[in-house]
Amino acid sequence: MKLKTSYLSAAVIAAVVIAFPAFLGAYPLNVARSVMTYMALAISWDMLLRSGQISFGIAGLFGLGSYASAIAVMRGGMDPFLSILFAAAFAGVMAFALGFAILRLRAMYFSITTLALMEIFRIVMHNLHDFSGGPEGIVLSAPIFGGNSTALYWLCLAGLFITIGVSWYFEKSKMHLALTAIRNDETSARSNGVDIFRYLLVAFVITSIIQGMMGAIQIQSYGFTTPETAFDANFTLLPLAMALLGGIHSTIGPMAGAVLLGVASEWLKLKIPYGHLMVYGIIIILVILFMPQGLVGLARRMLRGSDKSGRKAGASHE
Amino acid sequence: MANKRNATMNVALITAVAAAILVWRPTVLINGLQSAGLYASIAIPMGLILGIVHIVNLAHGEFMMVAAYITYMLCAATGMDPFVAMVPVALVTAAFGFVIYKLTIRQALKAPELNQLILTFGLAISMTQLANLLFTSQTRKLSFDYVSASLDIGDLSFGVYKFVYIGIALLMIVGLKLFLTRTTTGKAALAVGQNPRGAAIVGIDVDRTYGLVFALASALVGMMGAVFITSASIFPAVGSPYTMKSFCLIAMAGIGNIPGILGASILLGVSENILKAFRGTRGWADIVFFVLIITVILGRSIRGKKA
Amino acid sequence: MSKLVTSGLTKAFSGLVAVNNVSFAMEEGEILGIIGPNGAGKTTFIHLVSGILMPTSGTVAFKGKDITYAPAHMRSRMGIARTYQLIHPLENLKVIENVMVGAVFSKDKSLREARRTAEEICAELELDRLERDTTQLSIFEIKKMEIARALANEPEVLFLDEVMAGLNSDETKGMIATVQRIATERKLAVGVVEHVMGVIRELTQRVIVLEAGELIAEGPYETVSKNPRVIEAYLGGAA
Numbered sequence: 015m016k017l018k019t020s021y022l023s024a025a026v027i028a029a030v031v032i033a034f035p036a037f038l039g040a041y042p043l044n045v046a047r048s049v050m051t052y053m054a055l056a057i058s059w060d061m062l063l064r065s066g067q068i069s070f071g072i073a074g075l076f077g078l079g080s081y082a083s084a085i086a087v088m089r090g091g092m093d094p095f096l097s098i099l100f101a102a103a104f105a106g107v108m109a110f111a112l113g114f115a116i117l118r119l120r121a122m123y124f125s126i127t128t129l130a131l132m133e134i135f136r137i138v139m140h141n142l143h144d145f146s147g148g149p150e151g152i153v154l155s156a157p158i159f160g161g162n163s164t165a166l167y168w169l170c171l172a173g174l175f176i177t178i179g180v181s182w183y184f185e186k187s188k189m190h191l192a193l194t195a196i197r198n199d200e201t202s203a204r205s206n207g208v209d210i211f212r213y214l215l216v217a218f219v220i221t222s223i224i225q226g227m228m229g230a231i232q233i234q235s236y237g238f239t240t241p242e243t244a245f246d247a248n249f250t251l252l253p254l255a256m257a258l259l260g261g262i263h264s265t266i267g268p269m270a271g272a273v274l275l276g277v278a279s280e281w282l283k284l285k286i287p288y289g290h291l292m293v294y295g296i297i298i299i300l301v302i303l304f305m306p307q308g309l310v311g312l313a314r315r316m317l318r319g320s321d322k323s324g325r326k327a328g329a330s331h332e
Numbered sequence: 333m334a335n336k337r338n339a340t341m342n343v344a345l346i347t348a349v350a351a352a353i354l355v356w357r358p359t360v361l362i363n364g365l366q367s368a369g370l371y372a373s374i375a376i377p378m379g380l381i382l383g384i385v386h387i388v389n390l391a392h393g394e395f396m397m398v399a400a401y402i403t404y405m406l407c408a409a410t411g412m413d414p415f416v417a418m419v420p421v422a423l424v425t426a427a428f429g430f431v432i433y434k435l436t437i438r439q440a441l442k443a444p445e446l447n448q449l450i451l452t453f454g455l456a457i458s459m460t461q462l463a464n465l466l467f468t469s470q471t472r473k474l475s476f477d478y479v480s481a482s483l484d485i486g487d488l489s490f491g492v493y494k495f496v497y498i499g500i501a502l503l504m505i506v507g508l509k510l511f512l513t514r515t516t517t518g519k520a521a522l523a524v525g526q527n528p529r530g531a532a533i534v535g536i537d538v539d540r541t542y543g544l545v546f547a548l549a550s551a552l553v554g555m556m557g558a559v560f561i562t563s564a565s566i567f568p569a570v571g572s573p574y575t576m577k578s579f580c581l582i583a584m585a586g587i588g589n590i591p592g593i594l595g596a597s598i599l600l601g602v603s604e605n606i607l608k609a610f611r612g613t614r615g616w617a618d619i620v621f622f623v624l625i626i627t628v629i630l631g632r633s634i635r636g637k638k639a
Numbered sequence: 640m641s642k643l644v645t646s647g648l649t650k651a652f653s654g655l656v657a658v659n660n661v662s663f664a665m666e667e668g669e670i671l672g673i674i675g676p677n678g679a680g681k682t683t684f685i686h687l688v689s690g691i692l693m694p695t696s697g698t699v700a701f702k703g704k705d706i707t708y709a710p711a712h713m714r715s716r717m718g719i720a721r722t723y724q725l726i727h728p729l730e731n732l733k734v735i736e737n738v739m740v741g742a743v744f745s746k747d748k749s750l751r752e753a754r755r756t757a758e759e760i761c762a763e764l765e766l767d768r769l770e771r772d773t774t775q776l777s778i779f780e781i782k783k784m785e786i787a788r789a790l791a792n793e794p795e796v797l798f799l800d801e802v803m804a805g806l807n808s809d810e811t812k813g814m815i816a817t818v819q820r821i822a823t824e825r826k827l828a829v830g831v832v833e834h835v836m837g838v839i840r841e842l843t844q845r846v847i848v849l850e851a852g853e854l855i856a857e858g859p860y861e862t863v864s865k866n867p868r869v870i871e872a873y874l875g876g877a878a
Contacts (some may be wrong), residue, residue: 068446070453115630121445122388123629126579130622133576137622141615188750191740194731202727204711205689205720206792207745251457258450263731289465291457298454302447303439 031171035164043163047170047235049276051228054177056253056260056268058224061181062217064190064263066197067117068125072253074132075222077244079105079229081139084152084239089145094158098230105226109219117214129250136245151240158234166235173231177224181265184217193217248291252279255294258301261308270309353602360605362490368601369497372594373556375578376504377549383588384525384545387437387448391455392578393571395550398459399425399557400566404472407561414474418558422551429550433543441542456572463568473565494563504552505591521545525588580625583632600624640703642667642828643688643719643796648697650680650687650852657683659852660697665796665828670818672839672846672860673832676873680852681832682724685798689721690714701796715745720794722785724801724832728773735761735769737784741791753791760787764817779810783817790821797821798830803838811835815842836864848872 035043055072062069083101086092092100116127139146146152159165184190192213195203200210233239252275253268260271275294282290305312353361378392389395399421406417436455440448479493511518524531524541532538564570581600585592600621607617641664650658658680665671673681686692688699690711698707701717709717720741729737738757742748748756761769766783776784782802789797799818803811815838822829833839839846840860848856848863850872856863863869 063446066446068449118633119629122449123583123633125449126388126576126583127626127629129576130580130625134619134622134626137616137619141619188743191732191736191743191750194736195729195740198729198731199727201691201723202729203740204691205715205723206741206788207712207715207743208740209710209712209744254450254453286465288468289461292461292465295454295456295458295461298450299436299458302443302451302454303436306443306447 028175032168035167040163043167045277045280047167048280049272050170050174051232052249052252052256052276053269053272054174054224054228055249056256056272057177057181057265058221058228059253060257060262060264060268061184061224062221063257064184064193064197065214065217067120067214067218069128069221070125070250071128071132072225073245073247073249074128074135075105075109075225076229076232076249077132077139077239077241077246078108078135079226080233080239080244081146081152081229082226083230084154084233085146087154087234088152094154094234098227098234101230102223102227105229106219106223109222110215113215113218117211117218132245132250136241139244140241146241149241151238151243152233153238154233157237161235161237170231170235173224173228176227178265178269180220180224185265189213189217251291251294252276255298257308259297259308261310261312264310267308267310274309350602353606357606357609358488359490360609361602363608364602364605365498365598366491366494366601367604368594368597369495369499369501370560371574371577371581371600372501372597373497373504374553374560374574375581375593375597376501376508376590377552377556378575378578379582379585379587379590379593380508380545380549380552382582383590384521385437385441385542386525387441388452388579389437390449390452390575391432391459392553393573393575394456394459395425395429395553395571396557396560396574397463397566397568397571398428399554400561400570401463401467402554403558403561404474404566407474413476414558414562418555421558422555425554425557426547426551428554430543430547432550433546437546438539438542456575460568460572467568469567469569471565471567474561476562479562496559500556500559501594501597505594508590517541517544576625577621580621580628583625584628641665642702644700645688646698646700648684648687648699649695650683650692651695656852658687658694658849661849661852661854662697663847663854663857665830667795667828668822668826669845670822670829670831670843672843673830673849674834674836674839674846675849678851679849679872681849682800683852684849685721685800685830685832689719689798712744715741715792715794718793718795719798720745720789720792720796721798722782722789722800722802724804726778726781726785728776728781728784730773732773733769734766734771734773734776734784737773738769738787738791741788742793745792757787757791760790763821764790778805782806782814786817786821790825794827796828796830798832800832801834802831803833803835811838818842836860840864 034046038046055076059069059072079101082104083094083097086097086100087094112131116124116131119127140149142148157166158169184193192203192208195206195208196210196213203210229244233244253272256271256275257268258271259275260269261267275297278293279290282293301308307315350361374393374396378389381387381389381392402424403414403417403421406412406421407414432455436451437448440451480491481493482489483492512522513519520531520536521541521544523534524536524538528538531541560566577600581593581596584596584599603620603624604617607613607620643665644663646662648658648661649656661684673684675681683692687694690706690709690713693708698705700706701714701719706714706717729740732740735754735757738761739750739753742753742756743750746753758769761767764783764787766780766787773781773784782805786799786802802818803814806814818829818831819842821827831839831842833842843860845858846860846863847854848866848869855872856866856869
């Protein structure tokens with residue numbers, strides 16, 4: 015019964031969101047696209063985080079997807095829509111190859127390496143003048159769907175729906191057990207048949223595909239990119255803050271965080287043109303210190319009525 | 333024995349490479365050493381925190397940036413020289429570091445490493461953006477005559493001022509060595525770094541030690557911020573690349589190996605300047621460090637597996 | 640054929656030899672005690688056999704197949720399961736999910752099948768209210784949950800590293816009965832590490848004694864406990 019209600023409300027929300035272009039103008043649709051892009055990135059970041067790995071390289075795969083798609087269209091004459099699929103696949107293949115090296119790393123070493131990889135991608139695009147347009151970037155002859163704002167909105171929404179679907183599957187399938195086991199206790203996971211590297215690789219490739227796909231959708235919608243915009247650190251920072259605020263290790267948390275912060279940032283951008291990102295920094299600090307479970311965790315606790323603070327399980331390694 | 337021979341071989345190899353570069357492009361070696369001094373003196377305070385508090389402070393470069401802005405204001409208002417200003421600035425950043433430690437880092441020490449990384453990441457963003465808010469993203473610069481001091485040897489002419497960074501790095505290495513091995517507080521800090529639980533058992537106040545180390549490291553990086561402004565323009569994001577570089581250098585040297593940071597810095601500084609020496613590869617100089625960091629981290633993880 | 644055979648198994652940590660040239664065999668249906676003073680290398684030995692550590696030299700064979708360098712997750716799929724001396728609950732999974740992990744990944748079961756297996760095993764071990772968080776469990780319940788998780792791997796060889804430690808005498812009695820029952824019903828080869836000799840005497844048919852990484856005695860507890868070298872090892876350790 016309860017399950018049916020939640021499916022029903024999800025369907026209603028989806029229908030309303032699909033119908034947005036009917037009653038929203040071009041500017042709100044534009045804002046919505048930006049929120050949806052960040053939301054998809056936030057969810058994808060969280061999906062890998064469920065295994066305990068913190069990526070600081072979201073912008074890297076995002077930018078790589080942008081460039082793969084733009085170059086496929088400009089140099090290969092590929093159909094723009096196909097180029098999005100191509101870029102997603104390209105990001106996946108890159109993640110697969112890189113994963114063999116970097117998924118052996120843990121904690122800060124993994125995080126810093128993902129950040130460094132992002133910088134490498136940016137510098138490469140910056141320097142390959144003939145291939146990627148160098149610092150001036152790439153301008154497409156036209157945005158996809160002739161720049162029709164309704165079509166662009168639906169394209170972005172489709173990317174988001176795919177992301178939500180995959181994340182939901184992660185929560186409901188073996189992936190949930192595998193990733194949580196890896197995050198909680200790798201030794202225990204190994205002794206119970208979990209092939210840690212394989213599951214990390216699957217999670218890393220899938221989240222990279224999502225990030226690459228959203229990057230491709232972004233460039234095809236705006237029609238141009240530069241190394242500095244494609245690999246903008248904000249594409250790492252904002253999703254991270256959104257997921258943390260909403261509540262990590264879930265699909266709904268990053269979604270809630272993205273709606274809140276995404277809309278707030280549009281407003282802040284107008285109020286404080288320089289330094290509105292400070293709000294994100296402060297949110298990250300406050301959430302980590304006082305609300306590590308995020309808004310969703312807070313809501314759950316309030317619904318349950320009491321804080322279950324049981325014995326702290328001593329999961330120390332031998 | 334084998335280790336000793338390896339070390340001798342390394343020294344011989346490095347001397348040979350350095351001699352070759354000196355003959356081939358003397359400026360590469362000179363510029364390389366100068367940037368190495370800067371890298372090392374910024375990285376050493378971070379290495380101190382990582383070695384004793386075991387926290388990667390992703391806001392490290394931002395501490396320097398804040399110090400540089402304070403110095404800028406102080407010097408612009410009073411006409412003070414940054415080398416004088418560095419004393420009050422170091423005091424201010426020490427207090428600042430101590431407060432940041434007490435208010436934030438300390439609360440996250442027991443939390444998973446994830447929380448610590450994200451916390452200091454949040455600190456970095458807040459500090460950069462605060463600078464953006466107060467000073468906008470416009471670059472600022474102070475000029476001093478002594479910075480342009482140069483030396484002519486034969487037909488080679490080069491700036492000598494930036495050798496001051498090598499001097500600062502050496503001073504820091506020697507100073508920290510003395511502090512950590514000769515003073516009671518330093519010895520306590522070293523003990524805490526090696527085994528906080530054991531140190532607590534023998535009566536060392538771990539929390540106080542962490543606070544002190546944070547304050548000391550902040551003072552050192554604050555000093556560097558003051559000196560930094562003599563030779564570079566500053567802007568809100570000026571610090572962040574140094575966070576990454578510092579982490580990379582510490583990882584190369586191995587956590588706890590402070591003199592090694594200078595060695596790693598020389599490798600990085602000279603490699604970057606080799607690429608900068610050619611028009612065709614100049615744009616790629618930034619990549620050296622990122623490639624180095626990945627190689628080093630992966631190399632360490634593979635060696636760690638074997639051991 | 641013996642279920643599990645090690646030959647000349649050795650592990651050195653930068654100079655310190657934790658396990659030194661240990662050769663032994665485990666048979667189907669037997670409960671084998673692994674005893675020795677603190678630091679004798681018992682846990683390291685189990686790490687080597689279960690693939691958590693790789694040996695410096697020597698071999699491990701399972702049902703005649705060499706598995707010396709097989710990764711841990713492959714060994715649990717083949718049929719070697721274990722628990723840990725220090726508890727290892729998966730804190731963000733419910734009790735039932737903790738147990739399901741073994742069935743899902745070692746036996747490739749669907750979530751539905753794994754849940755049924757896990758429920759059966761928990762019922763057998765008298766572990767109830769399976770939708771709880773692991774933080775709400777007592778030590779006794781956590782130990783049972785970890786045994787249940789090991790059993791969900793459907794192993795042929797099972798190592799229990801100090802599962803009785805921290806339990807009161809009633810709980811210990813119950814645990815001894817449980818271990819005996821699962822060993823006979825499932826025809827398991829069980830290796831138990833315990834410090835309480837009463838438990839070892841009651842539970843095991845045979846023991847091996849490790850001292851400073853070396854196997855110094857082997858046989859029924861009654862015989863081994865009279866062995867002067869074993870007495871020396873324990874007294875020496877205590878002095």
